[in-house]
Amino acid sequence: MKPFKELTGIAAPMDLINIDTDMIIPKQFLKTIQRSGLGKNLFDEMRYNDDGSEKADFVLNREPYRHASILVAGDNFGCGSSREHAPWALEDFGIRCVIAPSFADIFHNNCFKNGILPIRLPEETVNALMEKADRGQNAMFTVDLERQVVVDPDGVEISFEVDPFRKHCLLNGLDDIGLTLQKGGAIDGYEAARAETAPWVTPDAA
Amino acid sequence: MSQPKTLFDKIWDSHVVDRQDDGNCLIYIDRHLVHEVTSPQAFEGLRNAGRAVRRPELTLAVPDHNVPTENRAGGIDDEESRIQVETLAKNAKDFGLPYFDMFDIRQGIVHIIGPEQGFTLPGMTIVCGDSHTATHGAFGSLAFGIGTSEVEHVLATQTLQQRPAKNMRVMVKGALPAGVTAKDLILAIIGKIGTAGGTGHVIEFAGQAIRDLSMEGRMTVCNMTIEGGARAGLIAPDQKTFDYLKGRTMAPKGDAWEKAVAYWSTLPSDDGAFYDKEVELDVADIPPQVTWGTSPEDVAPITGTVPSPDSFAGGKREAAQRSLDYMGLKAGMPLTDVKIDKVFIGSCTNGRIEDLREVAAVAKGHKVADGIHAMVVPGSGLVKEQAEKEGLHKILLEAGFDWREPGCSMCLAMNADKLKPQERCASTSNRNFEGRQGRGGRTHLVSPGMAAAAALKGTLADVREYLK
Numbered sequence: 001m002k003p004f005k006e007l008t009g010i011a012a013p014m015d016l017i018n019i020d021t022d023m024i025i026p027k028q029f030l031k032t033i034q035r036s037g038l039g040k041n042l043f044d045e046m047r048y049n050d051d052g053s054e055k056a057d058f059v060l061n062r063e064p065y066r067h068a069s070i071l072v073a074g075d076n077f078g079c080g081s082s083r084e085h086a087p088w089a090l091e092d093f094g095i096r097c098v099i100a101p102s103f104a105d106i107f108h109n110n111c112f113k114n115g116i117l118p119i120r121l122p123e124e125t126v127n128a129l130m131e132k133a134d135r136g137q138n139a140m141f142t143v144d145l146e147r148q149v150v151v152d153p154d155g156v157e158i159s160f161e162v163d164p165f166r167k168h169c170l171l172n173g174l175d176d177i178g179l180t181l182q183k184g185g186a187i188d189g190y191e192a193a194r195a196e197t198a199p200w201v202t203p204d205a206a
Numbered sequence: 207m208s209q210p211k212t213l214f215d216k217i218w219d220s221h222v223v224d225r226q227d228d229g230n231c232l233i234y235i236d237r238h239l240v241h242e243v244t245s246p247q248a249f250e251g252l253r254n255a256g257r258a259v260r261r262p263e264l265t266l267a268v269p270d271h272n273v274p275t276e277n278r279a280g281g282i283d284d285e286e287s288r289i290q291v292e293t294l295a296k297n298a299k300d301f302g303l304p305y306f307d308m309f310d311i312r313q314g315i316v317h318i319i320g321p322e323q324g325f326t327l328p329g330m331t332i333v334c335g336d337s338h339t340a341t342h343g344a345f346g347s348l349a350f351g352i353g354t355s356e357v358e359h360v361l362a363t364q365t366l367q368q369r370p371a372k373n374m375r376v377m378v379k380g381a382l383p384a385g386v387t388a389k390d391l392i393l394a395i396i397g398k399i400g401t402a403g404g405t406g407h408v409i410e411f412a413g414q415a416i417r418d419l420s421m422e423g424r425m426t427v428c429n430m431t432i433e434g435g436a437r438a439g440l441i442a443p444d445q446k447t448f449d450y451l452k453g454r455t456m457a458p459k460g461d462a463w464e465k466a467v468a469y470w471s472t473l474p475s476d477d478g479a480f481y482d483k484e485v486e487l488d489v490a491d492i493p494p495q496v497t498w499g500t501s502p503e504d505v506a507p508i509t510g511t512v513p514s515p516d517s518f519a520g521g522k523r524e525a526a527q528r529s530l531d532y533m534g535l536k537a538g539m540p541l542t543d544v545k546i547d548k549v550f551i552g553s554c555t556n557g558r559i560e561d562l563r564e565v566a567a568v569a570k571g572h573k574v575a576d577g578i579h580a581m582v583v584p585g586s587g588l589v590k591e592q593a594e595k596e597g598l599h600k601i602l603l604e605a606g607f608d609w610r611e612p613g614c615s616m617c618l619a620m621n622a623d624k625l626k627p628q629e630r631c632a633s634t635s636n637r638n639f640e641g642r643q644g645r646g647g648r649t650h651l652v653s654p655g656m657a658a659a660a661a662l663k664g665t666l667a668d669v670r671e672y673l674k
Contacts, residue, residue: 017521018501022639027620031286033246033293045641074521076402082337084353105437106351113355165230180363183224190223190234200458200466201236
């Protein structure tokens with residue numbers, strides 16, 4: 001996984017609540033057997049007309065937001081399905097950080113597995129950042145994970161919370177499976193004990 | 207005496223393999239369901255790292271999202287869909303996983319076949335790369351959806367890195383009136399708590415109305431927990447749970463069964479257990495429910511009207527206006543005036559035998575309205591077989607319904623079954639998001655009986671008219 005340390009970039013405002021994973025990446029793009037290449041279909045139905053041309057008023061079709069690396073969005077971002085294609089599409093487009101009042105649990109979790117930092121901030125703070133993200137070329141934000149601050153275009157620092165373990169993994173780009181396999185002995189021990197106390201867990205063959 | 211525990215606490219505590227000082231845990235996963243859409247990249251990851259599947263026998267793979275629901279013998283026309291299904295078959299073979307192909311009578315939607323096979327059992331941790339894994343919580347198992355990175359993690363280690371969720375209880379009082387079902391109950395709950403109401407929590411459903419539900423009804427309720435924001439829903443196991451599971455192919459037998467039941471009987475939440483959040487709902491007087499917008503929280507009684515965006519506050523006002531524009535509806539319009547084009551009956555929410563019986567009971571002796579295409583897609587091959595044994599398919603075919611092969615179908619329209627732009631559908635599925643059933647398609651979520659009534663009327667309709 002790509003480490004996330006500090007990010008400076010354009011923040012795009014998406015002032016809409018309940019942005020769901022079907023909006024982020026519609027199902028017709030889930031037929032891929034690869035992780036890469038989904039960025040062009042990020043927000044596909046909001047971003048393109050039926051004939052494939054761009055919808056001029058959609059934020060990511062406008063300059064400078066075509067080059068956004070941060071999204072500022074409404075409440076309950078990423079609700080819906082568990083598709084990791086949603087963070088894959090964001091990452092492939094170039095979005096490495098999403099700021100919102102709340103995130104759906106599975107999406108939130110999936111972000112951390114893909115080097116994307118989801119930041120929860122109070123609604124009033126997100127609304128203020130949304131206005132500043134509206135400044136086009138001047139909507140330049142910095143996100144410093146080590147110090148846990150967002151620096152807005154006026155230089156105001158806003159601190160945010162993040163789980164210390166997830167922060168550690170993001171900063172270092174750590175591979176979860178590698179970390180867990182270091183605990184292989186504990187897994188062996190758990191399985192042995194459970195075979196005694198709950199033998200029915202191993203199913204009869206289908 | 208020790209601290210009283212919730213059902214969630216008990217399952218969680220019995221699955222902790224390792225607990226870090228910072229509260230992050232490694233928890234053991236007892237069951238892993240795998241389908242073709244969210245797994246290819248996980249298997250690719252295993253191959254690249256030279257890793258094996260740790261416990262193939264705790265894993266069950268089945269194609270469901272992309273499979274055709276007609277003319278299956280002709281194979282899958284869409285090349286990408288076909289490649290995805292073939293990739294699952296190859297991965298199952300290479301990694302030694304139990305696999306039901308699309309010609310196997312046991313094939314069906316992952317969340318239908320897990321319980322059907324007795325693969326799903328109480329007190330277990332169950333995961334799948336699919337948010338509707340919450341369904342299995344109906345058995346008192348902690349079941350939740352995961353992303354593909356976590357699918358790979360479970361395949362490789364049979365564990366997940368997690369922090370415990372908070373406990374939430376939804377107490378459902380009263381007895382459901384005639385014509386009002388588990389689907390109406392869960393839609394009413396989502397309407398009340400909102401789609402972020404359960405975020406960060408596991409929801410335990412309790413109360414008389416829940417106890418009274420069949421296992422099928424309980425699965426419908428837990429299935430849509432995710433639409434209420436919670437990754438997992440739970441219902442305490444009881445005699446109904448055990449009766450449903452006894453004798454199923456993969457359920458324990460003999461002495462192991464007795465031991466298991468004794469253990470499962472200790473799982474219900476203790477008196478005085480602590481919940482971080484509690485909600486109460488009385489369902490004794492609720493009418494059948496229907497959604498009017500593009501979020502599952504946009505719920506209204508069928509006896510009501512399309513609400514005005516002005517009746518909402520904050521960001522919801524703008525979202526409601528956007529929904530009405532997308533849905534092509536006007537505020538104040540009676541819901542029973544809304545004309546439909548299609549009906550979809552099926553999905554992991556409502557694709558079980560009881561759902562099909564409900565549809566047949568409404569359809570019997572009637573005809574689908576002119577110009578309406580009404581599809582019935584059983585949740586599994588075994589559901590289809592059972593329905594045909596009972597003659598339900600004959601009733602449906604005579605009434606003009608389209609009787610199809612099992613799969614996810616038009617719940618999310620990854621196969622050939624989809625809405626055209628602006629087509630309107632009464633659907634027993636779980637999500638009414640923009641584009642969910644096809645680009646530009648308009649979805650109204652309803653119960654199976656309500657979907658059948660809509661098919662007969664050609665508009666959204668109150669199923670109780672057909673039950674008199």
